Amino acid sequence: MNPRQLIITVVILVAASLGMALYAWRMQKHALTTVPAAYSGSVAPPASGSTEQATLFVADDNSGELQPQQASIPLSEDRQQRAQELVRALLNIYLDKNSSHPIAPGSDVRDAYLVDPGVAVIDMNSAFADGHRSGILVEDLTVASLVETVAQNIPGILRVKILVNGQERDTLAGHADLSILYDVPSVNQMVGPSPSPSQ
Amino acid sequence: MAVSRSSSRCSPLARLAVNLSAVFALVLLISAAAPLEEKQISIYSNVANYSLPVTAENGHDYVGIFELLEPLGKVSLKTSGTQWNLHYNNVECDFQPGSDIARLQNQPVPLGTSFVLRNGRGMVPVGSLTTLLPRLLGGPVNFHDAARRLFVGDAGVHFTAQIKNNPPDALEINFTARVNPSISTEPGKLVLVFTHDPVLPPGTTVLTFSSRSITSATYSENNGSAEITIAGAVPLFASFGNNGKTISVQPAPQQPAPVKSAPKPLPTAQTGQPIAAASHPVYSRYYIVVDAAHGGAESGATLGNQLVEKDVTLAFARRLRDELEVRNVPVMLLRDSDAALTTDQRASTSNQLHPAIYLCIHASTQGHGVRLYTALVPSGDTNRGPFLDWRMAQAPFLSSSQSAANTIAVELEKSHIPVRQLAAPLRPLNNIVAAAVAIEVAPPASGPSDLTSTAYEEFLANSIAAGIADLYQLPGAAR
Numbered sequence A: 001m002n003p004r005q006l007i008i009t010v011v012i013l014v015a016a017s018l019g020m021a022l023y024a025w026r027m028q029k030h031a032l033t034t035v036p037a038a039y040s041g042s043v044a045p046p047a048s049g050s051t052e053q054a055t056l057f058v059a060d061d062n063s064g065e066l067q068p069q070q071a072s073i074p075l076s077e078d079r080q081q082r083a084q085e086l087v088r089a090l091l092n093i094y095l096d097k098n099s100s101h102p103i104a105p106g107s108d109v110r111d112a113y114l115v116d117p118g119v120a121v122i123d124m125n126s127a128f129a130d131g132h133r134s135g136i137l138v139e140d141l142t143v144a145s146l147v148e149t150v151a152q153n154i155p156g157i158l159r160v161k162i163l164v165n166g167q168e169r170d171t172l173a174g175h176a177d178l179s180i181l182y183d184v185p186s187v188n189q190m191v192g193p194s195p196s197p198s199q
Numbered sequence B: 001m002a003v004s005r006s007s008s009r010c011s012p013l014a015r016l017a018v019n020l021s022a023v024f025a026l027v028l029l030i031s032a033a034a035p036l037e038e039k040q041i042s043i044y045s046n047v048a049n050y051s052l053p054v055t056a057e058n059g060h061d062y063v064g065i066f067e068l069l070e071p072l073g074k075v076s077l078k079t080s081g082t083q084w085n086l087h088y089n090n091v092e093c094d095f096q097p098g099s100d101i102a103r104l105q106n107q108p109v110p111l112g113t114s115f116v117l118r119n120g121r122g123m124v125p126v127g128s129l130t131t132l133l134p135r136l137l138g139g140p141v142n143f144h145d146a147a148r149r150l151f152v153g154d155a156g157v158h159f160t161a162q163i164k165n166n167p168p169d170a171l172e173i174n175f176t177a178r179v180n181p182s183i184s185t186e187p188g189k190l191v192l193v194f195t196h197d198p199v200l201p202p203g204t205t206v207l208t209f210s211s212r213s214i215t216s217a218t219y220s221e222n223n224g225s226a227e228i229t230i231a232g233a234v235p236l237f238a239s240f241g242n243n244g245k246t247i248s249v250q251p252a253p254q255q256p257a258p259v260k261s262a263p264k265p266l267p268t269a270q271t272g273q274p275i276a277a278a279s280h281p282v283y284s285r286y287y288i289v290v291d292a293a294h295g296g297a298e299s300g301a302t303l304g305n306q307l308v309e310k311d312v313t314l315a316f317a318r319r320l321r322d323e324l325e326v327r328n329v330p331v332m333l334l335r336d337s338d339a340a341l342t343t344d345q346r347a348s349t350s351n352q353l354h355p356a357i358y359l360c361i362h363a364s365t366q367g368h369g370v371r372l373y374t375a376l377v378p379s380g381d382t383n384r385g386p387f388l389d390w391r392m393a394q395a396p397f398l399s400s401s402q403s404a405a406n407t408i409a410v411e412l413e414k415s416h417i418p419v420r421q422l423a424a425p426l427r428p429l430n431n432i433v434a435a436a437v438a439i440e441v442a443p444p445a446s447g448p449s450d451l452t453s454t455a456y457e458e459f460l461a462n463s464i465a466a467g468i469a470d471l472y473q474l475p476g477a478a479r
C-alpha cells in the first residue's frame, strides 16, 4: 500500500466513523423523544390531541336526573382512548369539591375497550367502586351517566359493560347490577323524567 | 296384508336405509332423553370446596393431580421427558406415565393403577387419593369413595332436623356452618343438593317425623354431592335463616288461587290490571311477599350515625306486613331477622311461594318520598320454550309489575307523598316470576332524620298497603 492509498483509506474510515456516530446519535435522540410519548397515553391527557366539544351526561343528586353538559376536552383520534378520556373528564367533574354527585377520592378509569359489534367495556378502579355511595338511585345515576356519556360521544356504541379492576363485579355498591351488559336505549328508563310531577 | 305387500315392494337397500335411520333416530332419542351426567369428585377443605371432572382410563376413574392440589396450597411442576416432578408446599413427588408407583420424598407409594398423561394433564387413579394425599398434604383425609366426596382435615358440616310448631308443621334443619344448596321440588318431595358444602351424613340416613305435612328426610350421596330429600304430603317450600345456617321447610299451599295464564305484556302499563298469583297450577298461600333488602354482614347504605339500611328496611317491612294484615291481604316477610340472604335465595324462595306480587324494600337518604322501581331486564331474550333464562325470568311479568307500581303510586300521590317510577338494574327483580316492585323509601321534606320516625313510617306503610289492597280486591286477583 503506497502513501496515497493509505491516506485515502484513512479518510474513508474517518468519514465512515463520523457517519456512524452521527447515525447513532440521531437514533438515540429519536428513542428518547418517542418512548415517553408511547407510554404517556393512559396516564395523562394526550399531548397532541385536539380539544373537542363533547356532551357529558352529569348526574345531579338534587333532581335525581342526568344533566347534559357541554365540555371542551382534548380527545384522541383513537376510539378506545377517546372512551377513556370521556370517562375521565366525567369523573373529574364528580371529584370536584362542588360536585352535584360526589364520588370517592381516587376514583379513576383504568382502561376502556371497544369490542365489536358495538360494545364498550369500561374498566374502573377499585377506589371508584369500593368508595361509591350505596343506594338504588345514587348508583343508577353513576352507571347511567357513564353509559350515556360514552355512547352519545362515540358513534356505534349500543351496549356498555362496566368492570372494576379488570373483574366483573356483582354490584356497584350493593344495588346497581354490574354483571349485565347495559343496553344504551334502556338506560333512559333508569333515570328518565318522572311520570308524576313530584320529587 | 296391504302393509306386507307394500313392504315387499321395497328394495332391500331401501329397507336397510329405513332400518338404519330408525336405529339412528332411536339412538338420538335415547341420548337426548338421558344425557350422561358428567362424573365428578368434590373436595372439601378449610381453604376451598370445589369439584373436578373424573375421567375413565382403562376402566378406572382418574382425576388431574395438579388441579386437585392447586386450590389447597402451593404447587409447582417440573417435567423432564414424560417424568412429572411435582412439588406441593415442601413435599416432592415423582410420577412416571405407565408406572403404578409414585415416589414421594423418594419413598415408593403404590397408586393401584398407572399414572397417565392426557393432553398434558397428569392423571392419578381416584382410588390412590387416600394413600397419596395424607402424605402430600401432611394430614388426614376422609374419602366417601362411592359418592366421590373427599374431606381434607376436619372439614365437615353436621346437621340436625326437627319439626317445629312455629311456623306450624315446619321442618327446621340446622347446620353447623352456612350452606348454599340448590333446591328443587317434585310432586311429594323437596330436594336439597349440596355440591360445594361439606355436609356429613347424620347418624341415621332416614329421619321420620310425626307431622301431617312432612313425613321424612332422607340423606344420600352421589357423584360429588350430598342430598337431603324431604318427603311431604303437601307441596313444600324452603327458606333460609340464621345467616344461611338454618333451612326451614314448610307446607306451601293452603288457599287456592285461580289458575291464570302468564300475564301478557301490555303496550302501556296501567293501574287497575288484576294481578293473579303467577302462571303456576299450584296453590298460593300468600298474595304478596315482602322482602327487607340487605341483612347480616351486608348492611346496605349507611343512613346516619349508627343507622344502617338493613335495619331500616326490616323495620319498615314489618310495619308494612302489619298494615297488610289489617287489610286481610295474605303476606309473608321473606326476611324477618338479621339473616344474610343472597339475591338468588330471595328469588328462589319467592318463586317457590308463587305470590302475585314480590315487593322489595330499600331505604335511602337521597331525595324525598318514595321511588318505585320495576326491573331493567338485561338485553338479549334467551328464554326458550318452557325454560326461563334466570336473568330474564321477569320479562313476561314486566307489565304486571308496572301496573302494580302504578297502583301503589296512585295511593302515595293521594297522600301527597312525592313518588317517582323508574326501572332499575336491581337484583333479584329480574329473577322473579311474578309482579315485582322495589321501593326505595327516602326521607320526608322535613329532613333525613325523620326517615325512621314512627309517624312517617306509618304514613308511608299505610299508603303502600292501601295500594296493594286495591290490587288484591280487584276481581280476578288471587285470594
Ligand SMILES: [Zn+2]
Pocket: A135, A136, A174, A175, B293, B294, B300, B301, B309, B361, B362, B363
Ligand atoms: Zn338497598
